[in-house]
Amino acid sequence: MPAPDASIDLAAFPSAEGGAMHFSGQALGAPEEAFWAWRRIAGIFFDVALPGPEAMAGFAAEMESHNLGGVVIGRIAASAQVFRRSAFTIARTGMDHYLVQLYRRGGYAGLAGDHKVLVRAGDTSILDMAQTVHTEASDFENITLVMPRASLAPLVRRAEALHGVVLGGDTPLGRLLADHLVGLQESAAQLSQAEAQPLIQATAMLVAACASPSIAARAEGQETVHAPSLVLIRRFIEGNLASPALSPELLTKQFGVSRPTLYRLFEPYGGVASYIRRRRLDRCFQEITAPVAERRRIAEIAYGWGFRNEAAFSRSFREAFGMSPREARLARASRPAGVPGGEGVPATTDWIRRL
Structure with missing residues (x-):
């Protein structure tokens, strides 16, 4: 062969x-x-x-x-x-x-x-x-x-x-x-x-x-009751992923909902904090593996998307994608x-x- x-x-x-x-x-x-x-x-x-x-x-x-x-x-x-x-x-x-x-x-x-x-x-x-x-x-x-x-x-x-x-x-x-x-x-x-x-x-x-x-x-009907609120909250999250202030507490104040209600809305995603973390990780992954990513350090990218601890970011990244941020960048470079x-x-x- x-x-x-x-x-x-x-x-x-x-x-x-x-x-x-x-x-x-x-x-x-x-x-x-x-x-x-x-x-x-x-x-x-x-x-x-x-x-x-x-x-x-x-x-x-x-x-x-x-x-x-x-x-x-x-x-x-x-x-x-x-x-x-x-x-x-x-x-x-x-x-x-x-x-x-x-x-x-x-x-x-x-x-x-x-x-x-x-x-x-x-x-x-x-x-x-x-x-x-x-x-x-x-x-x-x-x-x-x-x-x-x-x-x-x-x-x-x-x-x-x-x-x-x-x-x-x-x-x-x-x-x-x-x-x-x-x-x-x-x-x-x-x-x-x-x-x-x-x-x-x-x-x-x-x-x-x-x-x-x-x-x-x-969604098994979970979004049907709360769909308008969920759509608006997710849109707000997407627009503020880079903000260090983005948190469940900020969302409860911004949209006038209780913490339990917010969790129920995001229960299909593992909770609101998990959802925010995953969306930030997705953005980091995209930037780390993009052609222009070589111009920015991995730590700089992580901090830019709201992560404040580089070791915790690396652990979360590996859990989400099965590789370290550095391995992801090397994979991009190996094309x-x-x-x-x-x-x-x-x-x-x-x-x-x-x-």
């Missing part, structure tokens, strides 16, 4: 001429070469492995993707494989998008964060690339829509709960979204970017509308020299990074 990328023909990664990219593992000849080439493409999101050594002999993959200016949509068909996205992978790749995937054949099972997911043919799933994934897929064909966070997250009440949402192909909302994704993918090659822009906005609204009942169901951009880098990689 060849080493990763050791014998990959860079012709497998064409430029983005005409806003379209085609990849065929069969064109590379040996299944081993097809797998390593595919692994490099999929590596912008996942660490990819085969379910067993025997699977290499029959491995095949092909992809056709289109850049519509605000999203990337493609059809993917591939052999069975295992997809992992750990905290280390999140740091290494720097991708912060949603994948909306309609499985026309095959499916997958596993974990999206802490949620068990099972996707069958006809179902549509949503994965948040800021969260962990560990799934095993059978031989499959899907339509994958890659959306930047800014286009979808503001349209739903709990953006973090989009991760692992599955819309069944036998449900009205599942069929509605599936039909739209099929039509968008089939028309992508003929759409100009000017024509695509209003469709992209409409697509984001449709995804949000179809996913919202599933998000509400996860291949040619990414993003550069000769031989898949066109889709550049498209997605520029969304």
Whole structure:
């Protein structure tokens, strides 16, 4: 078996001429070469492995993707494989998008964060690339829509709960979204970017509308009674994460609620203090692993987001992401020299990074 990328023909990664990219593992000849080439493409999101050594002999993959200016949509068909996205992978790749995937054949099972997911043919799933994934897929064909966070997250009440949402192909909302994704993918090659822009906005609204009942169901009714207060409080927290004064005490005074009421509102998140700490850790993670992060010391970043004890910050960071802040920064620094951009880098990689 060849080493990763050791014998990959860079012709497998064409430029983005005409806003379209085609990849065929069969064109590379040996299944081993097809797998390593595919692994490099999929590596912008996942660490990819085969379910067993025997699977290499029959491995095949092909992809056709289109850049519509605000999203990337493609059809993917591939052999069975295992997809992992750990905290280390999140740091290494720097991708912060949603994948909306309609499985026309095959499916997958596993974990999206802490949620068990099972996707069958006809179902549509949503994965948040800021969260962990560990799934095993059978031989499959899907339509994958890659959306930047800014286009979808503001349209739903709990953006973090989009991760692992599955819309069944036998449900009205599942069929509605599936039909739209099929039509968008089939028309992508003929759409100009000017024509695509209003469709992209409409697509984001449709995804949000179809996913919202599933998000509400996860909350088991806990947000229904207090939704207006919770939304306002969370918005206030997001705007004041860097303030050392942000605390449960400040929130009780700001919104005129008791401490027990505040805890009940944030009970699904482990309490309000836990929620604030996690949101601050998320911001630190993003800044530590961003390209500009090398210009700021880790301690400076931690203090900038409200942490006052560097040792306690490091412990909390490791508990949340499974690695130290320094390891996260080193993971960012270990990205291949040619990414993003550069000769031989898949066109889709550049498209997605520029969304």
